[in-house]
Amino acid sequence: MPKRRQTLITGFEAFGRVQSNPTDRIVRALSYDCVEGQDITGYTLPVSYTYVVDWLRAILEVGGRDGQPFDTILHLGVALGSTYWRVEEFGRNQCGKTPDGNGVTSLHPWIVEEGDSLLVGTLPTEPILRDLQAKGIPAQSSTSAGDYLCNYLYYRSLAYLETLPAPPRTGFLHVPADLYTFDGKVMSAPVFSFEKHLEAVRSVLTTLSKYP
Numbered sequence: 001m002p003k004r005r006q007t008l009i010t011g012f013e014a015f016g017r018v019q020s021n022p023t024d025r026i027v028r029a030l031s032y033d034c035v036e037g038q039d040i041t042g043y044t045l046p047v048s049y050t051y052v053v054d055w056l057r058a059i060l061e062v063g064g065r066d067g068q069p070f071d072t073i074l075h076l077g078v079a080l081g082s083t084y085w086r087v088e089e090f091g092r093n094q095c096g097k098t099p100d101g102n103g104v105t106s107l108h109p110w111i112v113e114e115g116d117s118l119l120v121g122t123l124p125t126e127p128i129l130r131d132l133q134a135k136g137i138p139a140q141s142s143t144s145a146g147d148y149l150c151n152y153l154y155y156r157s158l159a160y161l162e163t164l165p166a167p168p169r170t171g172f173l174h175v176p177a178d179l180y181t182f183d184g185k186v187m188s189a190p191v192f193s194f195e196k197h198l199e200a201v202r203s204v205l206t207t208l209s210k211y212p
Contacts, residue, residue, distance in 0.1 A: 005072065006065060007074065010075045023076040026198060070168040073157065089121060092155060173204060
């Protein structure tokens with residue numbers, strides 16, 4: 001019987017005007033699921049610079065199902081105002097001044113001092129995009145994950161994984177807002193359902209099962 005692949009997906013808690021983060025709901029819906037020969041482990045992260053620094057090392061030590069090492073990591077973040085799913089090509093060594101969920105601001109404009117200006121994700125971007133688009137899900141590649149916690153997590157992950165002898169493949173998918181993301185004070189209406197989010201992430205996971 002072939003070994004089941006171990007896949008980690010991460011999302012973020014609510015923050016700012018995001019009253020319900022779709023990535024948190026995606027993670028909870030898919031945790032402990034099985035998709036195309038993959039065991040899925042999900043974690044929702046606080047919107048915290050301090051937490052992100054220590055989190056990845058700890059979770060990789062724990063591993064996936066029955067303590068098996070992860071083969072793939074898919075980070076998820078919400079892209080407010082986006083009308084399509086964004087497959088992020090890079091993590092950039094830059095950090096803005098927006099406070100995290102605890103009111104903490106990054107002390108530096110960079111994430112890793114003297115680190116590379118950008119680190120390239122290791123998931124197969126083109127097949128992911130092709131399969132999403134084939135399902136009628138609007139998706140594009142992106143060369144900027146912003147300068148907030150999404151990019152911070154992505155760059156930190158790629159930088160740490162470079163130090164491992166056999167790192168899991170890693171990438172980042174930005175999802176648009178859905179019908180439950182904002183409170184009633186936000187007038188711009190999201191155009192996608194949560195079911196569409198699940199379809200999109202399942203599509204990505206199915207694509208990844210074809211690329212060992």
